[in-house]
Amino acid sequence: MLEERRLAVLRAIVEDYVATREPVGSKALVERHGLGVSSATIRNDMAALEDEGYIAQPHTSAGRIPTDLGYRAFVDRLAGVKPMSAAERRAIANFLAGAVDLDDVVARSVRLLAQITRQVALVQYPSLVQSTVRHLEIVRISDTRLLLVLIADTGRVEQRAVDLPAPLDEEALGRLRQRVTEAVTGQRCEDFAVLLGDLADSFPRDERGAVAVVVSTLMETTLDTVEQRIMLGGTANLARNRDAFTVSIEPVLEALEEQVVLLRLLGEVSGEVSVRIGHENPVEDLQATSVVATGYGRGESVVAGVGIVGPTHMDYPGTMSSVHAVAQYLSRILDEN
Amino acid sequence: MLEERRLAVLRAIVEDYVATREPVGSKALVERHGLGVSSATIRNDMAALEDEGYIAQPHTSAGRIPTDLGYRAFVDRLAGVKPMSAAERRAIANFLAGAVDLDDVVARSVRLLAQITRQVALVQYPSLVQSTVRHLEIVRISDTRLLLVLIADTGRVEQRAVDLPAPLDEEALGRLRQRVTEAVTGQRCEDFAVLLGDLADSFPRDERGAVAVVVSTLMETTLDTVEQRIMLGGTANLARNRDAFTVSIEPVLEALEEQVVLLRLLGEVSGEVSVRIGHENPVEDLQATSVVATGYGRGESVVAGVGIVGPTHMDYPGTMSSVHAVAQYLSRILDEN
DNA sequence: GACTGGCACTCCAAGTTGCCGAGTGCCAGG
DNA sequence: CCTGGCACTCGGCAACTTGGAGTGCCAGTC
Numbered sequence: 001m002l003e004e005r006r007l008a009v010l011r012a013i014v015e016d017y018v019a020t021r022e023p024v025g026s027k028a029l030v031e032r033h034g035l036g037v038s039s040a041t042i043r044n045d046m047a048a049l050e051d052e053g054y055i056a057q058p059h060t061s062a063g064r065i066p067t068d069l070g071y072r073a074f075v076d077r078l079a080g081v082k083p084m085s086a087a088e089r090r091a092i093a094n095f096l097a098g099a100v101d102l103d104d105v106v107a108r109s110v111r112l113l114a115q116i117t118r119q120v121a122l123v124q125y126p127s128l129v130q131s132t133v134r135h136l137e138i139v140r141i142s143d144t145r146l147l148l149v150l151i152a153d154t155g156r157v158e159q160r161a162v163d164l165p166a167p168l169d170e171e172a173l174g175r176l177r178q179r180v181t182e183a184v185t186g187q188r189c190e191d192f193a194v195l196l197g198d199l200a201d202s203f204p205r206d207e208r209g210a211v212a213v214v215v216s217t218l219m220e221t222t223l224d225t226v227e228q229r230i231m232l233g234g235t236a237n238l239a240r241n242r243d244a245f246t247v248s249i250e251p252v253l254e255a256l257e258e259q260v261v262l263l264r265l266l267g268e269v270s271g272e273v274s275v276r277i278g279h280e281n282p283v284e285d286l287q288a289t290s291v292v293a294t295g296y297g298r299g300e301s302v303v304a305g306v307g308i309v310g311p312t313h314m315d316y317p318g319t320m321s322s323v324h325a326v327a328q329y330l331s332r333i334l335d336e337n
Numbered sequence: 338m339l340e341e342r343r344l345a346v347l348r349a350i351v352e353d354y355v356a357t358r359e360p361v362g363s364k365a366l367v368e369r370h371g372l373g374v375s376s377a378t379i380r381n382d383m384a385a386l387e388d389e390g391y392i393a394q395p396h397t398s399a400g401r402i403p404t405d406l407g408y409r410a411f412v413d414r415l416a417g418v419k420p421m422s423a424a425e426r427r428a429i430a431n432f433l434a435g436a437v438d439l440d441d442v443v444a445r446s447v448r449l450l451a452q453i454t455r456q457v458a459l460v461q462y463p464s465l466v467q468s469t470v471r472h473l474e475i476v477r478i479s480d481t482r483l484l485l486v487l488i489a490d491t492g493r494v495e496q497r498a499v500d501l502p503a504p505l506d507e508e509a510l511g512r513l514r515q516r517v518t519e520a521v522t523g524q525r526c527e528d529f530a531v532l533l534g535d536l537a538d539s540f541p542r543d544e545r546g547a548v549a550v551v552v553s554t555l556m557e558t559t560l561d562t563v564e565q566r567i568m569l570g571g572t573a574n575l576a577r578n579r580d581a582f583t584v585s586i587e588p589v590l591e592a593l594e595e596q597v598v599l600l601r602l603l604g605e606v607s608g609e610v611s612v613r614i615g616h617e618n619p620v621e622d623l624q625a626t627s628v629v630a631t632g633y634g635r636g637e638s639v640v641a642g643v644g645i646v647g648p649t650h651m652d653y654p655g656t657m658s659s660v661h662a663v664a665q666y667l668s669r670i671l672d673e674n
Numbered sequence: 675g676a677c678t679g680g681c682a683c684t685c686c687a688a689g690t691t692g693c694c695g696a697g698t699g700c701c702a703g704g
Numbered sequence: 705c706c707t708g709g710c711a712c713t714c715g716g717c718a719a720c721t722t723g724g725a726g727t728g729c730c731a732g733t734c
Contacts, residue, residue: 025726038678043727061684061726101498135476139488149486149494151476157486157496161438235572236590253573362697375707380698398697398713 023063068278082317102155114234119310125229126154126303143167165209189222230262255285266305269295296327360400405615419654439492451571456647462566463491463640480504502546526559592622603642606632633664
């Protein structure tokens with residue numbers, strides 16, 4: 001009961017601070033929220049909350065601001081779900097419906113998510129590893145050069161040039177094309193090693209080099225760490241919230257230009273919306289920010305991540321439901337494909 | 338002779354201001370550059386330069402800073418070429434040599450250019466319109482859905498899904514594939530309208546719908562305004578130079594997220610390095626910045642643009658030669674393909 | 675035991691003042 | 705045409721003051 005009010009105070013502090021971005025004091029709290037007790041009582045509660053590490057004072061004689069731990073408690077125990085209005089859902093659906101191809105879907109999603117959350121948005125392309133091969137095309141570029149074009153059932157298309165160790169005549173190329181294509185079409189990319197492992201052995205000796213390099217390129221293309229692509233948008237939103245980041249936004253922008261960093265941010269997404277607050281974040285330069293992310297995919301399987309990066313004092317309920325909604329629509333689009 | 342010294346003064350002002358980012362006064366000028374006259378003389382010259390609009394005072398009793406017109410004069414008449422060192426050239430070559438495909442080439446170029454100029458870098462993908470078709474692949478996705486994959490001789494690969502008006506059987510698809518492929522392979526994309534215009538007429542009546550939609554998708558894919566892609570990088574450099582932009586960097590970041598804006602920036606590139614200074618810039622939100630851009634391509638023809646966006650008080654000679662060098666290497670890589 | 679009003683205390687933010695120095699324009703003389 | 709000198713301007717900095725928001729604590733009340 002007492003405990004209950006303290007949590008109510010914490011919630012009120014988080015909400016006020018997110019709304020105003022200014023330390024909130026005991027007096028303002030009782031005025032803005034009908035807590036039914038006096039400011040002195042609130043002060044006691046605040047002192048307790050501070051002892052427990054949920055809030056902090058930027059300096060003596062200032063109001064309190066939530067700590068990362070405070071936000072964590074808010075997200076875990078206090079934030080209700082904030083359903084999106086029908087109009088919003090419709091807007092999302094409309095916006096994504098006009099996409100012409102996968103690139104377009106991803107690009108539109110990034111724009112949309114950045115716009116509705118007013119944060120930096122991330123959308124990952126469906127992972128190749130989780131996909132099956134719809135089609136593999138092998139195109140000759142020159143005597144010793146081929147282009148592999150891999151089309152996945154998720155709509156993703158990857159290309160890769162291959163330099164052959166020796167010229168390959170038309171007949172041999174045909175053989176190579178037929179055998180490789182047959183081996184992988186309809187199969188899961190993650191099984192390439194098994195499917196293609198000893199393919200070269202059944203070819204004439206002088207063609208094995210070519211087969212080997214094609215096979216290794218295919219396997220490399222679908223390597224977990226290499227194949228992931230993430231599109232980023234809404235970086236201008238960082239600048240608008242500049243005051244948010246005590247320091248400059250430069251390191252944040254820099255971190256977000258690293259693919260590796262983005263991969264870590266969306267690395268362990270699941271069907272649930274996950275929230276990483278401040279220092280919970282694995283990337284050092286982003287420890288002043290929070291990451292809200294989730295996965296999307298066909299049916300049960302998660303094939304990629306989607307999320308946003310923003311200041312720790314963001315509107316968590318609203319952001320979470322936006323991210324969730326966009327992921328839902330992305331899943332739907334994949335399904336329709 | 339007098340005129341000559343005035344120009345020397347202008348050059349000195351530009352150089353000092355670019356180096357220090359602080360208004361430069363007459364005294365500092367004579368000290369740092371051996372101009373051989375007294376500060377009073379310089380003051381007279383400065384007053385004249387101000388009258389002519391080349392420099393301005395942020396406020397009375399402050400030093401002078403160059404105006405856009407001043408930079409323009411500097412770039413046109415004063416800036417020498419600043420050749421890159423052999424080591425730098427080698428570094429560029431090495432950096433770009435490891436690329437595995439076109440995406441990689443473009444991505445690496447952006448990173449490289451952003452890094453060496455410390456500005457925001459732009460690299461455009463080779464324009465489809467200026468390319469010829471190396472290969473066109475038509476893949477079935479479902480009864481009524483096809484995927485077109487267009488591979489250009491520049492290494493560019495475009496994909497597009499097509500919804501057919503009616504199911505197409507295997508035989509008809511084969512016919513369609515053969516005829517369309519034959520019509521475009523080896524041809525210039527900009528001639529698609531001529532090449533494909535009346536292709537549908539020679540098909541059986543019930544297949545014409547499918548042919549028409551494939552043809553129109555192809556033509557749409559190579560439409561001038563739609564097909565252009567530009568990759569952007571180094572936005573963190575904007576934040577580092579923040580003081581540079583009197584106002585916030587937000588509108589700049591926002592503008593740079595618009596493809597349309599980027600296209601305008603790289604729209605009219607030629608073989609020469611062009612410089613747009615401040616208000617010369619067509620995009621309103623970028624009138625506090627300068628754009629240095631040039632084209633690259635195979636042999637004589639320019640197939641795409643490359644450039645940077647930065648504060649007006651940038652190191653023009655250095656930036657111009659960096660942009661030029663990267664464009665040169667991009668051209669070379671295209672040639673080798 | 676929980677809550678409240680009151681009080682002394684702290685400390686940031688914002689405004690005020692005064693001064694220094696860099697920079698200018700102009701002028702008379704070489 | 706250049707120069708040294710001089711009076712003047714004005715932004716920036718530092719020191720200082722003040723107002724107010726906020727706190728912690730304590731004695732009193734229900």
